[in-house]
Amino acid sequence: MPSKSTPPVVLLHDVDAVRADLVTALESADPSLRPGLEEALRIAERHGALTDEQRMGEWVRRTLRAADIDPAADHVRAVKALREAVPGLGLIAANGLVRAAGRN
Template identity: 45%
Template sequence: MGILGPSKEATLLLRDADVITAVLRQALADASPEERGGLERAVAIAESIAAATGAEVRARWVRSQLAAVGFTGDVASVAAVKALRQAEPGLSLLAAVQLQKEAVAHPE
């Protein structure tokens, strides 16, 4: 099963937010009082990212790919699928549409 379910194209979703969160927590434990505020915020952000579901991660990826090619329109549009495939030329039409649906279902 790939990122989008069973298919001929397998994609692996790798996440290391839990490792980053652990490193930030250790840094916070060792931090001076001046550093604590910023590190507390960084830990909260990392925990939020680590808690995201696979669909939320993929939706965030879609939006980042669309932004990378300068797309500013409606994510639910045909133009968004075209822009996504422009950003990732190896992406099949089916995969692009499925990713688009997840992005629409998981707005920022």
């Protein structure tokens, strides 16, 4: 159970299912569609190789970019933005996420 110092976030990713569907689609794809499907498969494989920490860091950076916040310039606003994005996210957890995302 999350506490105020741990994020109440569960990462769900179905990259394996997406990858399997792309492989199946490639097997019967029209030659004109193959390059796009092959690129999609490369993207899925790249995302499948990410750790949960990397995924979380990417989410933090995307969330802060969307809010037009530079965490290095305004750490307090960055923490506030994450807490608004995830109701129930504790101050300590949000602070840790901003700091961790800045290291990656």
